[in-house]
Amino acid sequence: MPKTHTLGLPRIGERRELKKALESYWNGMINRNQLREVGLEMQRLSLRYQRELDIVTVGDFSYYDRMLDTALLFDAVPQRFRGLGLYDRLNLGFALARGATHSDGDVEPLAMRKWFNTNYHYIVPELDSRCSFRLFPEDVRGQIRTARRELGPDTPLKYALIGPATFLYLSSLRETGGTGSAAGAACCAGDACGAAGQAGALELLPRLTTVYAELLGLLAQEGVAWVQLEEPILVLDSLSPEWLQGIEVSYRELQEIPQAPKTLLATYFEFANENLELIARLPVDAVHLDLVGSGWGQQVTAGAKPQTTQGSAINLDLSRLNGLPQQLSLGVLDGRGVWKADLDALLEQLRLFAHRRELLLAPSCSLLHLPYSLESEHGLVPEPLLAGLAFAREKLAELVLLRQALCAGDDAGFTPTGETQQALAEHRACRARCREYQEQQGCNAAPAQTAPARSPYARRAKLQHEKLQLPLLPSTTIGSFPQTPELRRVRRAFRRGEITGTAYTATIREEIARTIKEQEEIGLDVLVHGEPERNDMVEYFAGHLDGFAETGFGWVQSYGSRCVKPAIIWCDITRPEPITLEWIGYAQSCTDRPVKGMLTGPVTMVKWSFPRVDIPVRDQVFQTAAALAQEVRDLEAQGTSIIQIDEAAFKEAQPLKRLDWPGYAEWASAAFRRCSAGVQDSTQIHTHMCYSDFSTLLDAVAAMDADVLTIETSRSEMALLESLHQEAGLHELGPGVYDIHSPLIPSTEQLARRIRIALGHLPPERLWINPDCGLKTRRWDEVRAALRNMQQAAELVRAELQSGERTA
Numbered sequence: 040m041p042k043t044h045t046l047g048l049p050r051i052g053e054r055r056e057l058k059k060a061l062e063s064y065w066n067g068m069i070n071r072n073q074l075r076e077v078g079l080e081m082q083r084l085s086l087r088y089q090r091e092l093d094i095v096t097v098g099d100f101s102y103y104d105r106m107l108d109t110a111l112l113f114d115a116v117p118q119r120f121r122g123l124g125l126y127d128r129l130n131l132g133f134a135l136a137r138g139a140t141h142s143d144g145d146v147e148p149l150a151m152r153k154w155f156n157t158n159y160h161y162i163v164p165e166l167d168s169r170c171s172f173r174l175f176p177e178d179v180r181g182q183i184r185t186a187r188r189e190l191g192p193d194t195p196l197k198y199a200l201i202g203p204a205t206f207l208y209l210s211s212l213r214e215t216g217g218t219g220s221a222a223g224a225a226c227c228a229g230d231a232c233g234a235a236g237q238a239g240a241l242e243l244l245p246r247l248t249t250v251y252a253e254l255l256g257l258l259a260q261e262g263v264a265w266v267q268l269e270e271p272i273l274v275l276d277s278l279s280p281e282w283l284q285g286i287e288v289s290y291r292e293l294q295e296i297p298q299a300p301k302t303l304l305a306t307y308f309e310f311a312n313e314n315l316e317l318i319a320r321l322p323v324d325a326v327h328l329d330l331v332g333s334g335w336g337q338q339v340t341a342g343a344k345p346q347t348t349q350g351s352a353i354n355l356d357l358s359r360l361n362g363l364p365q366q367l368s369l370g371v372l373d374g375r376g377v378w379k380a381d382l383d384a385l386l387e388q389l390r391l392f393a394h395r396r397e398l399l400l401a402p403s404c405s406l407l408h409l410p411y412s413l414e415s416e417h418g419l420v421p422e423p424l425l426a427g428l429a430f431a432r433e434k435l436a437e438l439v440l441l442r443q444a445l446c447a448g449d450d451a452g453f454t455p456t457g458e459t460q461q462a463l464a465e466h467r468a469c470r471a472r473c474r475e476y477q478e479q480q481g482c483n484a485a486p487a488q489t490a491p492a493r494s495p496y497a498r499r500a501k502l503q504h505e506k507l508q509l510p511l512l513p514s515t516t517i518g519s520f521p522q523t524p525e526l527r528r529v530r531r532a533f534r535r536g537e538i539t540g541t542a543y544t545a546t547i548r549e550e551i552a553r554t555i556k557e558q559e560e561i562g563l564d565v566l567v568h569g570e571p572e573r574n575d576m577v578e579y580f581a582g583h584l585d586g587f588a589e590t591g592f593g594w595v596q597s598y599g600s601r602c603v604k605p606a607i608i609w610c611d612i613t614r615p616e617p618i619t620l621e622w623i624g625y626a627q628s629c630t631d632r633p634v635k636g637m638l639t640g641p642v643t644m645v646k647w648s649f650p651r652v653d654i655p656v657r658d659q660v661f662q663t664a665a666a667l668a669q670e671v672r673d674l675e676a677q678g679t680s681i682i683q684i685d686e687a688a689f690k691e692a693q694p695l696k697r698l699d700w701p702g703y704a705e706w707a708s709a710a711f712r713r714c715s716a717g718v719q720d721s722t723q724i725h726t727h728m729c730y731s732d733f734s735t736l737l738d739a740v741a742a743m744d745a746d747v748l749t750i751e752t753s754r755s756e757m758a759l760l761e762s763l764h765q766e767a768g769l770h771e772l773g774p775g776v777y778d779i780h781s782p783l784i785p786s787t788e789q790l791a792r793r794i795r796i797a798l799g800h801l802p803p804e805r806l807w808i809n810p811d812c813g814l815k816t817r818r819w820d821e822v823r824a825a826l827r828n829m830q831q832a833a834e835l836v837r838a839e840l841q842s843g844e845r846t847a
């Protein structure tokens with residue numbers, strides 16, 4: 040009989056209770072016990088969600104992040120946090136994640152990085168070659184005991200752990216003796232280092248395996264039936280032979296624990312086809328395979344997602360699974376998508392399989408990346424559309440229904456009970472209702488997928504420079520200025536109809552005028568309107584484009600207490616009317632300096648929303664590009680001579696498998712070019728990306744052919760620039776000169792030094808001066824101080840260049 044389970048659930052709370060509790064705790068408004076109480080309530084909620092499942096998963100809860108918790112569990116705490124007197128593990132964790140202040144100065148937090156190709160960020164553990172690991176299992180025991188209290192002694196529990204190989208692969212290895220913040224610069228270029236699985240990290244695997252073994256013993260003592268060892272790196276097609284061998288040795292050792300729970304090796308986010316042979320050799324009790332994937336790559340073997348029918352079935356090729364353990368966990372429901380599954384198609388496939396194996400059924404990955412439940416979604420999402428959706432709670436219900444239907448069948452005949460039949464029929468009818476609605480609304484226009492090239496950059500640059508008359512090393516910002524509580528209040532009041540459109544517009548205009556004045560006072564060269572009308576760079580545009588539906592409570596954790604509310608793409612994407620013209624036009628009317636038009640690019644719009652599954656994501660990206668192209672043309676016609684099209688998720692959207700990189704590079708850059716197709720040569724197109732490991736994507740970034748690219752580099756002391764040499768075909772570059780994620784104010788000298796470093800790599804005509812990213816999460820006093828110093832530094836170095844020219 041198949042058994043049901045999930046790899047994990049959301050934890051931020053149906054009404055973001057944990058987010059609110061965390062922020063109150065950090066502000067000193069509630070105490071530790073009050074925060075703990077909310078944490079316990081979130082764990083109990085997760086147990087209630089799992090009531091109908093056969094195996095109940097714990098260990099997926101975290102107050103901040105599970106990679107961080109894993110580092111704390113094994114005491115992988117960098118030296119700089121050890122002298123802070125933080126004996127409480129919860130507070131120590133917050134210090135690692137958020138930094139700390141100390142009498143000797145600020146202690147820099149650990150870095151954050153994207154969790155594979157999701158919009159979730161994990162905390163990057165910092166290890167060094169002398170690391171000795173020890174077990175601190177309080178939190179593990181706590182999560183198990185909470186479950187036991189709620190469920191009694193008989194429910195089979197599974198404890199979810201990030202596996203040893205993935206933990207090391209994603210950690211960053213620092214030089215021994217590093218003093219913390221400074222050590223980063225010596226080691227790597229921002230994101231680039233750890234994600235590649237540093238060879239040195241592998242040397243720590245034997246030591247780490249020993250503590251994992253100890254932990255497995257402890258889990259057995261606690262009466263846990265299963266341990267879920269998550270090794271999502273096993274879906275990559277880029278693991279070196281050394282890593283593959285290391286993984287094998289490690290898992291052999293884990294198998295030797297005399298008393299251990301059963302082990303479920305979990306792979307997810309794509310099908311693990313390249314590593315199936317290794318996986319088959321690993322001595323584990325069960326393997327979880329993601330049979331859905333992320334939809335951004337073009338998988339060519341079993342596990343491919345046929346992109347034809349909505350909520351499509353999996354493509355399960357039995358022959359590929361030979362040699363895997365008898366117990367297989369099949370990730371058959373899309374754990375990252377919001378569409379109901381085609382249960383009929385799934386049943387047909389699974390029926391052939393059910394009698395051959397001891398089956399476990401699960402969503403493809405943890406449901407962390409989905410909203411909790413559709414129960415509160417009556418209002419924003421059109422009713423017929425709602426019928427076709429499934430969030431976390433509804434995915435689990437689908438799973439239970441699948442199991443019931445499969446249990447009813449046998450080899451000879453397949454006859455689910457009346458009740459199950461009825462539930463299946465209802466599910467089918469819901470999907471059909473949604474599909475009909477989509478068809479009625481006229482979905483399915485296939486967009487053109489090519490973009491004409493602009494004139495050569497040299498010609499454009501000449502015209503742009505003549506038109507804009509900017510000084511050498513022009514200064515600018517990335518777009519947003521602080522999102523103050525007052526702004527949020529006004530937006531909310533407008534949304535709820537508590538203030539009129541006129542009053543709302545007046546307030547936003549006031550904020551724009553103020554933001555322009557601030558920038559003029561600082562002396563910046565290219566100004567922005569500050570994005571005060573935007574709750575989020577994606578949600579805002581989704582709200583103004585047809586084809587996207589907004590949810591009311593569909594919050595998904597992005598990092599720590601921060602959440603995003605992705606929109607749902609359900610129909611062809613079109614622009615019913617201009618979106619930004621009024622705000623940008625107003626901003627430009629306040630100043631003589633150029634104001635950049637500010638748009639969110641097509642890849643980012645789709646990547647940070649929930650896409651359709653009935654047509655390829657690529658088509659949705661091109662539809663968005665066509666809609667944005669209209670906005671670009673209208674902005675240009677209105678007199679905007681600089682237009683920035685942010686592609687913050689350009690790197691995140693790169694498929695996990697190397698095999699899929701060339702295809703992605705080609706269409707993603709073409710989609711970007713589509714946005715600016717037909718603009719005049721004298722109109723300057725900017726783009727911005729916040730994640731800096733472009734080493735595997737440089738050609739695609741160059742093929743976007745943007746006149747100016749602003750990027751995140753300051754954390755790595757400009758090391759990234761070494762890879763962005765001229766041959767890469769990039770034009771003008773604005774390597775961020777300071778880190779906006781930190782409240783620290785960079786000094787003029789520090790900033791000037793970074794600008795001089797950048798000049799070592801780029802001629803002055805190609806260099807722009809700007810922060811790393813938007814300023815929306817900072818306070819005005821921080822922003823003012825930092826930008827003043829940045830402007831001074833720019834002017835200082837500008838003067839050096841000019842006097843250098845005179846003497847030369």
Ligand SMILES: Nc1nc2c(c(=O)[nH]1)N[C@@H](CNc1ccc(C(=O)N[C@@H](CCC(=O)N[C@@H](CCC(=O)N[C@@H](CCC(=O)O)C(=O)O)C(=O)O)C(=O)O)cc1)CN2
Pocket residue numbers: 158522527528530531573574575576577578597598600601602603604647816
């Ligand atoms: N989509 C997306 N992904 C991204 C980024 C991004 O900017 N957008 N940036 C990177 C980093 N990620 C980030 C993700 C979230 C936040 C963030 O600050 N989120 C806010 C929510 C943003 C938002 O939509 N706020 C709404 C308010 C939503 C809300 O809480 N409303 C409440 C109460 C509002 C209030 O009084 O404050 C209500 O309606 O009841 C607004 O500004 O208008 C949060 O968690 O606090 C920041 C960075 C990578 N991924």
Ligand code: MET
Pocket residue numbers: 517518519576637685687727729812813814815
């Ligand atoms: C996450 S990238 C942010 C880009 C956007 N224009 C901003 O400045 O906020």
Ligand SMILES: [Zn+2]
Pocket residue numbers: 517687727728729811812813
């Ligand atoms: Zn950014």
